[in-house]
Amino acid sequence: MNQPSTHSSSVIPNWVDASLLTGMLRGIERESLRMQSNGFLSQKNHPKALGSALTHPHITTDYSEALMEFITTPHNTIAAALNELRDIHTVVHQHLEAGEKLWPLSMPCMLDDDEENIKLAQYGTSNIGRFKTLYRHGLGVRYGRRMQTISGVHYNLSFPEELFAELKQHESNPELKQLSLQDYRSHRYFGLIRNFIRLTPLVMYLLGASPSVCRCFLTNRQHHLQPLVKGTLYLPEATALRMGRLGYQNSAQKQLGIHYNDLHDYLDGLQKAVHTPYPPFTDLGLNDQNGEPIQINDHVLQIENEYYSLVRPKQVPEAGETPSQALKNRGVGYVELRAVDVNPYSEIGIDEITAGFLESLALYCLLQDSPDLFDEEQEQVDRNQTEVVNRGRAADAKIEEGHTTTSLQAWAQKHLDAIKDCAVLLDQMSATSLYQDALHIMQQRLDHVDATLSSHVIEDTLKHGGTWNFGSMMAEQHVNRYDQHQLSQERAEYFEQLAQTSLQKQSQLEQDNDTSFEQYLAQYR
Template sequence: MVGAKMSNNLPCGRFEMRISESLQPFIRNGLKGCEKEGLRISREGSISLSPHPVQLGAALTHPNITTDYSEALLELITPALSDGSEMLGFLTNLHRYVCTNIDDELLLSASMPIGDLRSSAIPIARYGSSNIGRMKHIYRQGLSYRYGGCMQVIAGIHFNYSLPESFWLEYQDFTKQPGDPQSFRASAYMGTIRNLQRYGWLIPYLFGSSPAVSKSFVDGRNSAYSNALEKFDETSYYKPFATSLRMSEIGYVNPVQASFRVSFNSLDEYIRDLSKATSIPYLDYERVGTKVGGKYRQLTTNLLQIENEYYTSVRPKQLTRPNERPLRALSNRGIQYIEIRSLDIDVFEPSGISIETTRFLEALSLLCLFHESPAHDIRQYDEVKHNALAVANKGRDPALKLLNKGQEVHLRTWALILCDQLQEICEALDNGNKARPYTQALHKQMEVIRHPELTSSAKMLATMRDQKLSVAELVLQKSREYTSHFQKTPLDNSVKRDFDLQVANSLEQLKRLNNASEIPFDEFLGNYFSKIPEPAKFPGIDRKASQVR
């Protein structure tokens, strides 16, 4: 039975696992949510230059429809629900509502952007004249200076997962672990995150959907890693065995953030290290300046402006209160849920993600919770990074070997061992359902492991070859198809009324915020950044050593 953490003898062994019957009812009530990004584009494929549509409400105050970096980069947010089908149904309804309220535009069906990707051609998101609205806009300006707009309009899906309070009370009692419940839960979630990092290479292998990018992206990204790409056709570049170029060096990987490490060995260490990163000035960012000619360019000149700037495949989250820093929320109230951030938008799914994917991720998260999760040392940290990049760049290469505790192991061997260990969890989640939805989702992914040509990344390249399409032509074709699909399947009247009311409420809230009497913005910003103690300098980091290219 799951009591003490299960030991892991990978890559050469397997173990039996039994989930206590007392825990099974609680793991079936885990909460699932999605945050799905997507660019608004013209029917010809260019990024929309129009403001966030007023028909969708106010991006600052709408709970389910907002924007990310750009006015054109929508973010659709579902509530956290115990029923995964209900959660995806909500996401589908959001797509229906959006696609009927963006005039003649389309919602891009892929993670990697197309069109004119020069930073000057990408409109940065605006959130009104309130202090918090100005702060969100200036933060995005800073991202543009630091990384360029091309990188910032890469889209993805975040899968959020948590277990109910009742589970944690039962689990702590079952494991006979001392201490206060919040600390116990934080420790367990951080262990889950470390294991999701160890085994997280499985996610881009199975669900990566960006093996190719447009020439405009290569030109706009202007990365030293672009030379490693091969030419697919006159306007497309790719890697033959790539699964997720979004998660590769040409995507989110950043040399400045690679210059420091953030520990996931405990919540305290995580908060400590991110606090440091938001407090240490960096020379190239100092050259950009914070406020030049009376106008803000970025929030700070530190390694990170705010903690959300840190790019990682999975992170602990706690809902924030008005004007509360995420680190302060974690420090005060612990971890509420985990956020898996390595999912590409699936080009072959209208909503970008399938129910089978969410079921697999739920089961994988539980496996990572129950697995033994030793602290990361430098070797483990480097192995996690090596494996993630190897799978992103060449995950479908049949000869690919990953590193596990210093040993090489074939990806397929390791992946099937993990799936074998997932079977008991999936059976528990099925709870006697004759359709066995979780087990079926697992078996589907096991087939994908045995047959790499079934991956979304492989199917994408095969479709491009068979139909003689560039990557931009393929995703534009799918974007037209899905936008039309959502427009032709109208919402129920009651659902539409609820969404219309949210739009009206969000616009009214924004109006009140913009008209409210507030303290001067400089004072507001000073107060915001004063809420985390000043940390010591990172050991071994020379802030003058690296240059941003």
């Protein structure tokens, strides 16, 4: 990707001003487990008063019935997105039953020895509802249900069309200049994605908050962790175990060779994975001994969403479209940054400091030169991620770049320095100091390892005598925050109406079933 001239060493072209960023949109998805008052994973159904998890736009479930997912609409300010997320948490808290609370950490606690007690999310009797539950059953069969109890935060971000139009106008590569604006926008978003992948170790160090896990998470699993305190395992210098081999990993996907160099190649790779049988999954069988389906198919991916990635290109699907078809038809509309741990110190799992840093980083990734990313460099990036996941807080933590090895400290400092200009521009756009304040906090975390979230989590886990005690204490603090958050009459009525409407929509889908689930599944297979 050729870049036009910039201010000295800045990635920001000298013709870019803050007005080109007006119109940026961000939305947040936050996952959280419901836990019983005794600390164990909830066995109750999704609260009916919250509406249908199948059709509600803001309050749904992820893998298990107890794993809630909260989704904001896109907003033009960080404050508005966080405020909507706070409203959603407050509404959910008001409808939790029997002393249940939201677990505040990315890694779960107090899981039974029996994985079957992690109850799959239920979406009713419509074909699409049963299909969603079967997909989750397939994930459990393939990877185990424990892995699916991990929570994260996904940060969705789009830049204004005007910015892409100006970037294209100043593009020095004649081939790229010939692209339609839609294709050029996709090209630039893919550049952002490649750079974000390269810089994920920075995200893990600065935002990682899962340096330890409850022992129950590792039942019947090989691991390399050490005891921290009774019932809790950790690595002394870890940052984000959620992002390592104990987290979302898929050996089948490692062999896919899906690259982020071009939208069409990416979609081809994804489609190949959705249509290619994988012998270990074939060996599991499609149905159980009673003829009941146990996975959608025996392919590398049952559906596209099974592809675990640190960042995803996204486009809002229209009726009947798959995510891939939406991307193919209208190009990349936004990116989903997925490498973010839940911040246990925030009652909504994320704060404006994290949001401001992620947006500054994303702008830097968009404007920075972004060569194609192939297997050899990807393997190096994977090694860097493993180093930071397991040893990010070690004084001698290293990062590989090309043929050189440098200290994590020096590498991170180089990028933080370069991101500062982006933070300045974003502050000009929003007439705040939020973005530079966020960078200042990140600088403190780089300068003082004790200031990192992962360091705080270890310190507080020790202080409170284990993961369960620490998490319970934070969950109780968060309850007080939800109780203090004033939901306007209008917002309360809005969520009440949504709950009723979503239940009606689910009921309609169930009445509209015109084929049996067996036929529906056979057509998909």
